[in-house]
Amino acid sequence: MIHSFLLVGQSNMAGRGFFKDVPMICNEHIKVLRNGRWQIMMEPIHYDRPYAGIGPAASFAAAWCKKNENEEIGLIPCADGGTSLDDWSVDGPLFKHAILQAKLAKQSSKLEGILWHQGESDTNSENYKLYNEKFSKIVEAFRKELDEPDIPIIIGEIGDYLASGFLGAYFPEYAEVNKELLEFAKTNKNCYFVTALGLTPNPDGIHLNSVSQRIFGLRYFEAYDKLQHILKPVEGEEDAINIDNKRTLTKNEKMTILENQFAGGHISLKEYQLQISKINS
Amino acid sequence: MIHSFLLVGQSNMAGRGFFKDVPMICNEHIKVLRNGRWQIMMEPIHYDRPYAGIGPAASFAAAWCKKNENEEIGLIPCADGGTSLDDWSVDGPLFKHAILQAKLAKQSSKLEGILWHQGESDTNSENYKLYNEKFSKIVEAFRKELDEPDIPIIIGEIGDYLASGFLGAYFPEYAEVNKELLEFAKTNKNCYFVTALGLTPNPDGIHLNSVSQRIFGLRYFEAYDKLQHILKPVEGEEDAINIDNKRTLTKNEKMTILENQFAGGHISLKEYQLQISKINS
Secondary structure, three states: OEEEEEEEEOHHHHOOEOHHHOOOOOOOOEEEEEOOEEEEOOOOOOOOOOOOOEOOHHHHHHHHHHHOOOOOEEEEEOOOOOOOOOOOOOOOHHHHHHHHHHHHHHOOEEEEEEEEEOOHHHOOOOHHHHHHHHHHHHHHHHHHHOOOOOOOEEEEOOOOOHHHOOOHHHOOOHHHHHHHHHHHHHHOOOEEEEOOOOOOEOOOOOOEOHHHHHHHHHHHHHHHHHOOOEOOOOOOHHHHHHOOOOOOOOHHHHHHHHHHHHHOOOOOHHHHHHHHHHHHO | OEEEEEEEEOHHHHOOEOHHHOOOOOOOOEEEEEOOEEEEOOOOOOOOOOOOOEOOHHHHHHHHHHHOOOOOEEEEEOOOOOOOOOOOOOOOHHHHHHHHHHHHHHOOEEEEEEEEEOOHHHOOOOHHHHHHHHHHHHHHHHHHHOOOOOOOEEEEOOOOOHHHOOOHHHOOOHHHHHHHHHHHHHHOOOEEEEOOOOOOEOOOOOOEOHHHHHHHHHHHHHHHHHOOOEOOOOOOHHHHHHOOOOOOOOHHHHHHHHHHHHHOOOOOHHHHHHHHHHHHO
16 A cells, blocks of 8 residues: 655745756655556656756655655645645635545555645735634645544745845745744644755745755655654755665666656667666666 | 646657657647646646657647637646556546546636547457447546536547557557547547548657647647548648747747746756846837
8 A cells, every 4th residue: 555645835845956956766666646546756746837846755755765665655746836825725726636636546545644835925915924824724624625634744944045035025024934834833733844944945046956855855754754843954864865876776667767768759769679678687 | 718628548648749849839828737727838738757748739729729819728638648448447547537637627617628549558459349338438427527418529540650660569459449439439429530640650659759749739629620520631730830839929928938947947047037138128
């Protein structure tokens, strides 16, 4: 039975890290829900926008796999870039879509957690004052609709780089939102906070870069695994980009990567056939 | 109100054409359903596999836009590579997922057609003998579940290149499946057949290349628009790759393309800012 996790929030959960900056994670124990069925995960996990990239979920899953040998984890991508808490209201399409996906996933997996990262779109106009109230309704509805009253919800902090980017003026109240996120996690059952301390962005000053996303994923896992708030960097996290690349790839993983290269038009038929015979020999 | 179309079937509906082979289609009147909401379409439309590419739906939509000026079309991507008719059975996850997506889409659009391309995975073991029976159940269920008893269903033929590729031995009965597809379209209400005559594949010998997919999309549109079977190439289709690139891009489209380049890490912040000022001037 696959152990599944619902991924919700806005762009930094969907992922905008650049692929070229970190080693690929391809692990046949990590699946992703596509059209209601489980496929071996390749990044990007989300496809909310054409430029979706590295998010926190792949290294979260790789860390989970190290702890749970021979088990399988499944990721349910439902985060969507630029979305406010109002966009996530329980009568709106984002929430409904996430519930539909999670229910479909539950037919072939055990739903074990919800990873949430959202807030950037609520860092102005004193929206933080309503964060707790709005988010409470969403969390309550997730647990009720999915019939998972005690499911852990892991809540990531917004990076404190946000106000200093070239669009920083759009995010004046990020610190206030972070206070609300921490307070929410501390005062609601099975909700855990994950610090973004020290994480750094892409040149846009908004989106976590790939190296930071790999680290963030480890912190999310630490919070889930220990069921506690993560308020400071995790020991060994500086090596996060290597979380899954000291392992020898299985034949199945090698074939997945090769198929991706060939079907994507990056290698010739001759090269593809040569590589297949190498993998099989 | 957006006019929406459900895309279902296997890999040649999902799309495997290479991006480098055809001009991009970016038209703000063409939307795609992402997380239950409509976004400006960029290809790939599907993301069933990491190597999803050009399918027939983008040029279908561009042709629709030429006919329906100032209207908006919405695409609902639910095709999934390598899937057999059994995988699409009405109690399975693919069918359920497609229904959920289409129902969600219907909350903010008018569903006007279903584009189907499937069959490659049923071209052996005499599976064609059961194609009509199995497909009838699926079509009936789509119409019933979506409360669209008369919705047009456009059914594409399998390319006759299939048996001559390096994996051709896996598809011995493609001609028999094509006969079933044509027969089905001819004998069921509001079902229309689209020939794959003359279309050509990627080096894999399985997936339609980008140029052929652009042509195929025009043929699908011709069948939908005229509500008739398309049994031979459409007049002017040889120019299909230019279906949408003689138009001047709107400011919104230019920004969408620029955002994609910057958020994807393909241009620097400096270049991004320079281009923004050019677009705005």
